[in-house]
Amino acid sequence: GQQVMQIPQYQHVQEGEDFTTYCNSSTTLSNIQWYKQRPGGHPVFLIQLVKSGEVKKQKRLTFQFGEAKKNSSLHITATQTTDVGTYFCAGAGNMLTFGGGTRLMVKP
Amino acid sequence: EAEVAQSPRYKITEKSQAVAFWCDPISGHATLYWYRQILGQGPELLVQFQDESVVDDSQLPKDRFSAERLKGVDSTLKIQPAELGDSAMYLCASSPWGTGIWNTEAFFGQGTRLTVV
Numbered sequence: 419g420q421q422v423m424q425i426p427q428y429q430h431v432q433e434g435e436d437f438t439t440y441c442n443s444s445t446t447l448s449n450i451q452w453y454k455q456r457p458g459g460h461p462v463f464l465i466q467l468v469k470s471g472e473v474k475k476q477k478r479l480t481f482q483f484g485e486a487k488k489n490s491s492l493h494i495t496a497t498q499t500t501d502v503g504t505y506f507c508a509g510a511g512n513m514l515t516f517g518g519g520t521r522l523m524v525k526p
Numbered sequence: 527e528a529e530v531a532q533s534p535r536y537k538i539t540e541k542s543q544a545v546a547f548w549c550d551p552i553s554g555h556a557t558l559y560w561y562r563q564i565l566g567q568g569p570e571l572l573v574q575f576q577d578e579s580v581v582d583d584s585q586l587p588k589d590r591f592s593a594e595r596l597k598g599v600d601s602t603l604k605i606q607p608a609e610l611g612d613s614a615m616y617l618c619a620s621s622p623w624g625t626g627i628w629n630t631e632a633f634f635g636q637g638t639r640l641t642v643v
Binding site for chain 2: 516
């Protein structure tokens with residue numbers, strides 16, 4: 419079945435540093451979605467990438483979808499304490515399969 | 527703003543007992559998902575419905591878990607008998623249309639935190 423893997427599992431950064439999480443799927447995806455889950459909360463949708471090689475930006479967040487539609491990345495520039503949480507990618511084929519997530523911790 | 531409703535929010539049950547969770551998706555959403563999330567891990571898909579039909583339940587432990595969405599609206603997930611390893615957050619999500627290239631964002635409920643003792 420479809421498997422989605424994310425690295426790293428954890429990342430500690432100093433406020434103002436950049437952060438990147440990587441996502442890889444075992445199969446080609448129809449699209450990839452990114453979610454953020456705050457501690458104690460539920461996953462909240464951030465963005466969806468559909469096209470091969472697509473790049474989208476949301477303020478300090480940059481999302482990329484690989485050419486083969488099997489990998490993706492999320493980059494946060496100049497992290498802030500409000501960025502704390504776990505970031506999940508979710509691969510969309512016939513099902514929506516989540517990766518294990520990258521937990522981001524930001525030191526003020 | 528429309529939300530996915532789940533109940534109960536918390537459930538403590540004894541091992542070998544039966545337990546049920548309820549989910550009411552956003553009105554008009556054809557796709558409904560049940561996920562299990564163990565602390566520190568990503569959500570694991572248990573079952574995906576498209577209207578009243580099961581799209582995928584390959585990860586659902588069918589000897590003890592069952593799920594239904596009889597009228598293609600709300601859904602119930604049942605565990606019988608519950609085991610200690612079932613302790614987790616059970617998340618329901620819905621999306622307007624969720625298969626293949628038409629897959630769209632999933633809206634999650636607050637979840638039901640199950641503790642089996």
